[in-house]
Amino acid sequence: MGFKEFLKDKNNWIIVLLILLFGAMAFGNIGLSVARFTGMEKAYAPTADYAEAAYRGGGYYPQPSGDFAPEIEDRMITKTASLSTEVERERYQQAENTLRSVVTSSDSLILNENVNTHGQERREYKTGSYQIKVETGKYSSVLQQLKNIGEVQSFSERMDDITGQYQDLSVELEAERSRLQRYQQMYEQATEISDKIELSDRIFNQERTIRYYEEMLENLGQRVTYSTINFRMTEKQSEYANVMFVRFSQLVRTIVGSINSLLQFLFAVAPWVIVIGAGALIVKAVKRKRS
Template sequence: MALKSLYILALVLTVSYCSSQKQDSASIHYHEGGRTGSSYSSGESSGKLPSDGPRIQDITKSSGLTLQKGILAGFSNQPSLTNTSTKLIKKVNITLVIKDYTSWKRKLIQFVEIGGAYISSSRLDVSSNTYKSGSIVIRVPKEQLDGLLDQIKTLGKLTSENIQSDDITGKYTDLKARIHNKKLTETRFQEILKGKASKTTDILAVEKELGRIREEIDRMTRQLNRYDQLVDFSTITLYFRESEEKRVEGESFWVHLRENIAWALNQGLEGLLGVINGIIIFLIAGIPVWIVLYFGRKYLIKWLRKRKETKS
């Protein structure tokens, strides 16, 4: 009976030892640029580089380079995707019918400035019957979006409204992870340059690859900043047109005449300024010619006088 108990105890200890060995030799996977790389052992005795494409393998095999433990450990410090808050890009399209463009625009600018927003672009069209219409694109902090929309709606008659929310949380977190992994790869190559890279060909290959990785990091960082800007500032595209009531209430022959005279004066003034601008450019561009003609004339007169005196 005692012998049987000892046999069972030995069997339990053997199973426990094998289980612990499997846990110690668990492989670590890394993710770079959306691709899953080859796994490598987390034990200190391995000293092998993770697979990072043929260029890295060729360089490390030819020079026998190894990475420091700190670099390998960095791959376990992946950014937590669960900590990223929801990233929404909000776009709003609204259409308003307004009475008078001038006073409406003045009030709109006041609301925009109070809300910490800004006008990124605008377009104004004037039809043959002097109706004004167009569009204005406003960038507003996401916290102020609802308040600014409510204020804008008070400036005219709302005819249409469309709100669109684009969830880019997945794209955002994936891009952050790719940047993180690219930076780890950059650090690995920096360690190679500082370490055992002695051959000129290896050094040039590492520097070339390092430059390519840095370009990718810069490109992805710019895209991440673009995402941040689109998330932090919502976009309002405001379409507007003047109401026909304006024409019915105030239009007359004299209003037409005044607008036509103002338009003609404006066109005439622009033409006059264009002529003056052309004359100034002509005079400035001709300065060298005027100088040559002036001194040439003086020299010619002096030469003719000397010739006349010689003959006499």
């Protein structure tokens, strides 16, 4: 029987409509999935704005120096380390005493410290953060002693070459000093009161600018002379801290969630079952009429 003869039978039209309906539903689901995937792809695509926001949020991206002064052999290197350790339970105070002993014996300085107590009773534990300034010559020794306090959890180290920056500031400082000398000479040669007043203001501003450059150079020199260690110490929590019975509300929430998942599955499958069942019944009915 050809396709034209098949279509002449009115009962066969029902089968064709069911096939078209089934195809339309399947195509619609595929199109919806593609649309959702495309939307997700656009939503999570990295953009320049996202990168800029990440940088402003505290992400570190090394900035190339405009002039790194390659002609200078004695480089000015700053060092910064971040170290995190975990100490045994109920030995935090002993570990902190060891820390202060290391700082004192190395003539280092604790600039900032923050110690917190978390939890209560058997869940209680302490954490502490310390910013330490240590002479660069003693940096490696002090760092190794701090690593021996507890078990090392994380460690990172960063070194920056500020030779070019220091050199540029030195050149700028000399230029500002020369400008100050010219203002002073002009002040001595001025005869008008108005000129002297104007030059006096310029000299005052110039002296302030020079002090600013001097402080910046001194700060850079201290960064080379003293290295920074950001040390974090955490007391180990009790092994039974998080041991507890499941609450009845959590059990109810789990049961309700399972029932919701089952209902969603049933309602998602139900249309397909109805369509397939109806198609099977129609096909059986057609076959019975033919027989």
